Amino acid sequence: MQVTETLNEGLKRGYQITITADELDAKVKEKLTEAQPEIEMKGFRKGKVPMALLKKQFGTRLLGEVMQESVDGAMSEHLEATGDRPALQPEIKMEGENWKEGDDVVVSMSYEKLPEIEQPDLKEIALEKMVVSADEASVEEALNGLAEQAKSFKARRKGSKAKEGDQVVMDFVGKVDGEPFDGGSAEDFPLELGSGQFIPGFEEQLVGVKVNEEEPVAVTVTFPEEYQAEHLAGKEAVFECTIKEIKAPAAAELDDDLAKQFGSESLDALKAQIKERLEAEYAGAARAVMKRALLDKLDDLVSFDLPPTLVEAEASQIAHQLWHEENPDVHDHNHDPIEPTEEHNKLAVRRVKLGLLLAELGQKNEIQVSDAEMTQAILNQARQYPGKEREFFEFVQQNQQVQQQLRAPLFEDKVIDYVFELATITEVATDKDKLKEAVEALDEE
Structure with a gap:
């Protein structure tokens, strides 16, 4: 040979x-x-x-x-x-x-071939970590949100007119061209005005109505052109609504009973849980900001040749993905070829470069995703398919490509955490508004 x-x-x-x-x-x-x-x-x-x-x-x-x-x-x-x-x-x-x-x-x-990549001195990397504590106002705001979820409705006095936010209990019959249609009727239906539960224009026409079980209120609306029921899409419909009750919203009391509805023993315990949850959310957002800063530094620190085919493939994928985001009505791939722009190519170079670097750091430092971590990731995904968790789990076990899609972000996060451990990190106390601005800036780049 x-x-x-x-x-x-x-x-x-x-x-x-x-x-x-x-x-x-x-x-x-x-x-x-x-x-x-x-x-x-x-x-x-x-x-x-x-x-x-x-x-x-x-x-x-x-x-x-x-x-x-x-x-x-x-x-x-x-x-x-x-x-x-x-x-x-x-x-x-x-x-x-x-x-x-x-x-x-x-x-x-x-x-x-993959290039030779020299590992940068990770101890020389300096990063800032935004630290936000959940203040009393944030806890109260979240608590009031829970109270809003647990609100009830109480009957208004006789003769009251329905207002935005009220609940109207009614019977209704919907007709197109004078004929009732399937799914267009209901009895004792509770509708919160302003909830957006019904098609646009429906709820607004019920603001100001009174209880009247004798004279139905006619609500005229036009179904959207993209309505899921094709036989109704774009058509005008008239709903005859018999108003039976009008109820005003009543926020739940901020007390131990409310806390028990959400699985806490007392209001103080619920507040502590809310504070812990908020600070975990802040920490997750701060990590995302710090991760972007780290990737920016790594991008500046290292330089090596990139395999052209990888860059071309990544640029094409980026262009294709962004095109579909701009054209959400196109669900298949039966469209003209999409040529990557200079901006797509620039982003592809960065992604390939950082992807190869992180892979090299993981390999040289023997960073691996354990079987237990993979199993947990699969279980987390399986929860998105209620009643079919077992089938999803078996599907992933038999599909190497799906396993890789789940493993890749886990591996990347472990490598990032490894670099964080070696880098010099300075904690900077800030507030949630500045943290929110920093997170929003990530999407703008």
């Missing part, structure tokens, strides 16, 4: 691999000799079939298998000897259009 270098340009590598006919023949005979003791054939005892007959019967089929094994073996030996790590699966092409049995096999192998 002979391996000859044909390309050595930057990270691009090309080789010609020649496997002689004699080598292939020897390997075919080796496989036949290994299998001979177990082969039976008419006219011969088990294990006594002549080699010439075996080769005639099975040689051609084994030749293809031997060729593939030889090429794979040559590629593995080469990568092990050179230490090259291909950025993508090497491209293998067989040379010669008229190859026949008995000829040497010549294949070309090409790939872009």
